[in-house]
Amino acid sequence: MEFYNKTGKMALGSRLRRLSELITEQAGKVYGYYDVDMQPKWFPVFYVLSAGEEKSITQIAQEIGHSHPSVSTIVKEMMKRGLVQESPGKTDGRKNYIKLSVQGLAINDRIRDQYTDVNAAIENALNETQYNIWKAIEEWEFLLEQKDLLSRVQDERKLRERKDVEVVAYEPKYQTAFKQLNVDWISQYFKMEETDYKSLDHPKEYILDKGGHILIALYKNEPVGTCALIKMDDHTFELAKMAVGANAKGKGIGWILGNAAIELAKQHSAKKLYLESNTILKPAINLYHKLGFKKVTGTPSPYERCNIQMELNL
Template sequence: MEFFNKVGKMAIGSRLRMLTETITEDAARIYKLYDNIDFQPKWFPVFYTLQSGDELTITAIAKQIGHSHPSVSKIIAEMVKRGFVTEKKDKADGRRNMVSLSAKGREASVKIQAQYADVSNAVEELSAQASHDLWQAIDEWEYLLEQKSLLRRVQEQQKIRESGEVQIVSYEPRYARDFRNLNEEWISNYFKMEEADYRALDNPDGYIINKGGAILVALYHGEAVGVCALLKMNDPDYDFELAKMAVSPKAQGKNIGYLLGKAIVEKAKELGANKLYLESNTILKPAISLYHKLGFTKVAGRPSPYERSNIQMELDLG
């Protein structure tokens, strides 16, 4: 166990597999203690389910024991070959096979009762000697993993770690090319570049910064991978427009859009804004979801300089 003490909990899969192998090897030997039943431990869930005496379909068995249909089908084929179960066509539906214990299987089900009692008592004894209730822990882990898989949990931890490596900085002229390229990349992927785009992207200093706006840049390992701007608005209802948010496809999944969005909202507050405005398109579902997450709500449409705009949103900062 020195390896597992060294590696820690990230080796949980390997450790559980070793524990399973240890128990399975003992289980195979245990069957031979009782009239030398030629039985494979992996057959047990199917065998136990069929002990009720009912004829069942493979689908019904799979549902009861929580296994996949192909897995149960393979086990049944092995048990048929060893003579423990029989398969026959369903009289009511010829497309289905009905499975039941054979004479050999019914005989084994009688012999195995003593084994059931001894194994149950042995496991109870083992549980009583343990400091922790393994059965209860398994129940809890199965429930928690059903709510959120280990894969999903690792993905979330990956996002948290990578998000911590993202740096949000204020725009400088050296980021002008990144500002243009990142925006042009995503706009061209979904729509077409328009005149209003060129005005902002060709001259971000003159069109945005010098008019009282702001641009923030997301750096990942020093590389500009995301941008977002605040355009000063001459509007009685809104102070700034949140615009020109773009994240490189190679950096997506690192929470950069949300980090940029939060940072640009805070920047707007620093600049004294009371209300923000933005325009987007409903085909950009991740972007719309992000805006909702930031607190934006849909408002009635108003004239837009962009052909692609079909939704307007606002955020009250008061």
């Protein structure tokens, strides 16, 4: 058990597998004790067929929550042992159905006492424990159906990496990064336009000197993302030039920048944020929706690539 003390909760799957293997090994001895010729892993398939109804592989898999290949393998093993038999369906001859054989039915008739004793033994074992593992398993199955383990790990990674993200105001030393980040994402999906070059080559004249702002996201002190607030009037900024480097995807940089831009706009008494984008940029559109932006019909855009306009009331 020293291994699990060292690894902690991250070895949960391995420890559950160890417990499963232990119970399976001991269950095999129980079948032997009752002189029942069956392997523990066959039991779910055997049980769903025990009522005497024939079922397809797909039906069995759905009922016991196993994969189709897994059930297919078990059925083949049980057929070799003579416990089940396969036959064309009565209503659909193209499908094969599985049912207990005469030998399987014979086991079904004499396994009842084993069921009774095993259930009682498990109940007694559960009563000896402080935590009911059966209920805990139900809870874990529910939790992982609502949000799988990968999603949970991804969220934790974002939280950890966000601690190394800092959003700072634009300085001339970030001009190269500001331009390159935008050129990279624009060139990936569209083509650079004249308006792009003006603002990216001369951000001071086209954005800052006109009352706008530029934010730079630093990850471990390296610029990995950017966005700009371009002043449209006394109460409105355009959220523009948002870009995140390919090497920083998945860290929540866009979300951090978006929220920082919203807070900055509020600090400057803005009542509205406006943006232009393209619907092929699904992650970006989803981000804007999460930030609270709604689709609007605005004035014609100077950008060829724009096919959606959105606004956020502050």
